[in-house]
Amino acid sequence: MAGADGDDSASMAGSTLGYALLSLLTRGPATGYQLTQQVKAPIGHFWTARHSQIYPELARLSAAGWVASVEQAGPGPRAKKTYAITPSGLAALRAWLVIPPTAQPRSETTLKAYAATSADPAAMAALYTDLAERSTRLLAEYEQDAERMRAAGQDDPAHPRFGNYAVLLMGIESQRAVHRWARWLAACLRTGRPAAYGEPEG
Numbered sequence: 001m002a003g004a005d006g007d008d009s010a011s012m013a014g015s016t017l018g019y020a021l022l023s024l025l026t027r028g029p030a031t032g033y034q035l036t037q038q039v040k041a042p043i044g045h046f047w048t049a050r051h052s053q054i055y056p057e058l059a060r061l062s063a064a065g066w067v068a069s070v071e072q073a074g075p076g077p078r079a080k081k082t083y084a085i086t087p088s089g090l091a092a093l094r095a096w097l098v099i100p101p102t103a104q105p106r107s108e109t110t111l112k113a114y115a116a117t118s119a120d121p122a123a124m125a126a127l128y129t130d131l132a133e134r135s136t137r138l139l140a141e142y143e144q145d146a147e148r149m150r151a152a153g154q155d156d157p158a159h160p161r162f163g164n165y166a167v168l169l170m171g172i173e174s175q176r177a178v179h180r181w182a183r184w185l186a187a188c189l190r191t192g193r194p195a196a197y198g199e200p201e202g
Contacts, residue, residue, distance in 0.1 A: 014092060014096055015057065015060075016047075017049050017053055017054075017057045018057050018060065018061055018066070019092075019093060019096050020039065020043060020047065020049065021035055021054070021057060021058065021061060021067075022061070022066060022067070022085055022089050022090075022092070022093040023043075023093065023163075024038050024039070024043070025067060025083060025084060025085040025089070026085060026090070026093070027160070027161075028084075029070075029082050029083060029084040030082065030083060031080055031081060031082050031083070032054055032055050032058055032081060032083070035054055035058070035083070036051050036054050039054070043167065046167065046170055046171060046174065058083060061083075061089065062083075064088075064089075065086060065088050065089070066085065066086055066088055066089030066092055067083045067084060067085055067086060067089055068083070068084055068086050069081045069082060069083045069084075070082050070084075109131065112124075112127070113128075113185060116185070116189060121189045121190070121192065122189075122190070124189045125185075125186045125187075125189035125190040126186075127186075128182045128183075128185045128186040128189065129182070129183075129186040129190075131178065131182040132178075132179050132182035132183045132186060135175045135176075135178040135179040135182065136179060138171075138175050139172065139175040139176060139179065142168055142171050142172045142175060143172060145168055146165070146168050146169065146172060149161070149164065149165045149168065150165075180197070180198050181197075184197050184198065
């Protein structure tokens with residue numbers, strides 16, 4: 001099965017998106033719409049997929065025998081399909097999970113920083129100030145979610161949603177790093193002088 005997201009895994013038959021959907025289905029059966037929403041959070045804390053990619057990938061997973069679907073009458077003219085992971089799909093997911101990742105991260109925000117001095121410094125400073133402010137808001141949301149998860153016992157590795165908690169902590173650490181980096185970069189561009197990394201702006 002070719003990768004729908006252009007990011008083939010080390011497995012012969014899978015794609016990163018396919019394995020992401022299989023991971024979600026380990027939590028229980030879901031419709032395509034529900035999977036689209038679940039990709040936004042918690043997986044969206046670190047990896048995203050477009051809505052237009054979900055259904056073609058589900059069709060490929062079905063053709064591979066890794067998911068099975070049941071049709072029911074939907075609220076509209078179309079039937080509603082509910083998907084569930086199959087034993088072969090679970091076996092494929094288990095095999096993939098222990099393979100070291102080979103995909104390289106890509107960040108447009110970081111790429112722009114590489115050429116930051118080629119644009120107006122004030123405009124670039126504003127760009128990274130906005131990024132720092134956005135990361136502050138996200139960090140507050142993530143930390144509230146983490147507190148709720150801890151209250152529900154999801155920080156226990158035996159909890160079925162421990163993976164959600166682990167992913168959220170990665171999101172928290174990522175946003176902390178983004179905040180420090182963006183504030184530092186904005187300060188350098190705004191003042192035109194070096195700034196110690198991580199220091200509060202004067």
